Amino acid sequence: MQSLSIGAQFAALAFLLVLSAMSSMTETVMMASNRYRLRSLASAGHRGAQRAIDLLSRTDRLLGVILLFNNLVNVAAATLASVITINLFGEESWALAAGTVLLTFFILVFSEITPKVIGAHYADRLALFVSYPLTFLLRVSYPAVWFVNLFVSAILKLLRLELHGENKPSSLSVEELRSMVLESGQYIAQKNRDMLVNLFDLEHITVEDVMIPRGMIESIDLRQPTDEIRKQIATSYHTRLPVLEGDNERVVGVLHLRRVASRALESGFEVEDVREMVAKPYFIPADTHVYTQLQFFQENRQRMALVVDEYGELLGLVTVDDIIEEIIGKFTTSQPEAHAKLDWNTDGSALVDGGQNLRELNRRLDLDFPLDGPKTLNGLILEHLEDIPEADLSVRINGIAIEVVQAEDKMVRLARIFRPEASAESSGIDG
Structure with a gap:
């Protein structure tokens, strides 16, 4: 050196x-x-x-x-x-x-x-x-x-810190995969990214979250006159309708309208004909996970199921389309969609049905309603107030101002929701 x-x-x-x-x-x-x-x-x-x-x-x-x-x-x-x-x-x-x-x-x-x-x-x-x-x-x-x-x-x-399985590739949890998708940015299109995130969320969603509530189900009541039943079959937008009977609305079965439509137009058509053509109803518990139910639909070759609670009471109805829409979003059908125009007005408010699903409200209006309790806006308001509200009552839930516009039959029929930034400037709203 x-x-x-x-x-x-x-x-x-x-x-x-x-x-x-x-x-x-x-x-x-x-x-x-x-x-x-x-x-x-x-x-x-x-x-x-x-x-x-x-x-x-x-x-x-x-x-x-x-x-x-x-x-x-x-x-x-x-x-x-x-x-x-x-x-x-x-x-x-x-x-x-x-x-x-x-x-x-x-x-x-x-x-x-x-x-x-x-x-x-x-x-x-x-x-x-x-x-x-x-x-x-x-x-x-x-x-x-x-x-x-x-x-x-x-x-x-x-130090008892010996490492095992170094040659094995590290595994990712569902939450880690979800975070990777959300942070994928330019590598995955926004629509595809939303679909992947929805797939991850299926593990945490039950059929009760996506079902059509009992009050919104279109069904055939065998107690009605034959002409009324015939008219309903001819004008219904659905291909399958539950058939009910009795004061307790007991489910008789499910009617496939395409099989009975031509016969319903005949003069000899009676209520008993409906009873004979119904298929056996397919019941599922309300706490079934959506992803599991989609597999059940495929294995049992079913497209519709009736959701029941622990007492066997009918809660609602869920179809394959309802589950698919949770993944890819709403798609156009021939049925008039009451909630298709769900959006904010120029004044920062939105007029919605009391039976509107909270998950749909959160998705369409970018809100943050809690999803661990009631599934509909009406249920959320009733749980928060612990009382049946009257019209013109206002309440604030999770920082979101809600005005009851119409209350009828012990439930909120119509409500006005204010955009959070707009409702923050409103006065006289408390809850």
Whole structure:
């Protein structure tokens, strides 16, 4: 070392700092790279991605080879800096201290922070290239890395922190997948992103959340006159209708209108004909998860089910279309949709039906009504007030102002919702 000129020693020190910078950047690149993107490239035949995946499958070896060379380079740089300081200023303590401080500054700025910031920003690109030299270095230094890792493994076992399954790909929870979809940005179109998020949400939604409430079900009542039943069959927009009978509205079955429509126009058509043509009703409990129910529909070749509570009382009706709409959103049908025009008016309010589903309100109007209790706006207002409201009563729930416009038959028939930013400026509304 003494035979080298001062210029050569400075050049060697600069070279060591560059090697230290490359080592630091490599460590950050490998740890910050997107493993799922690397697996995708590897499956497509990219050799660099395959090497990176192989290295990441054993983090102990990967970190071992990186840190081994990084520390060797840093120690060599510190030794060389001391030699240069002694050659220039002698063995003065102030000179050695100043040299140490200056070298620490250069290592932090040029060999640690700057390369690691670069590596973190371009991790996915650089991982494909740095995997080649890393693989070579690991092969060359494998005995030293293996020997060092013996002590590392012993310490981990002593601390009961032994890691298992390093060769297995890390798994993602549903919430992590959901977050990845939400943060996908430009890679997935907004509509497709919404559909994927809705799929994840199906695990937390029950049929009670998406069903048509009992009061909104169109059904055939066998107690009605034959002419009324015939007219209903001829004019209904649905293909299947539940058939009820008795004061307690007992479900007799489900009538497929296409099978009975032509017969209903005949003069000899009677109520008993309806009773004979109904199919056996398909009942499901209200707490059945939507995703599970979709599978049941497929397995049982059903398209409609009647939702009942724990006492067997009819709560509502759910169809395959209702579940599909939870995934892809509302789509156009031949049925007049009462809620199709659900939107904010120019004055920042929206007039909605009391039986409107809260999930639909949250989705269409971008609101934040609680969904862990009642499923409809009427139920939410009744639960909040703990009383049957009258018209012109106003209430605020979750910061959203609601005015009862029409109350009838012990329920809210019509309500006006104010946009949160608009309702915040309103006065005289409390709850």
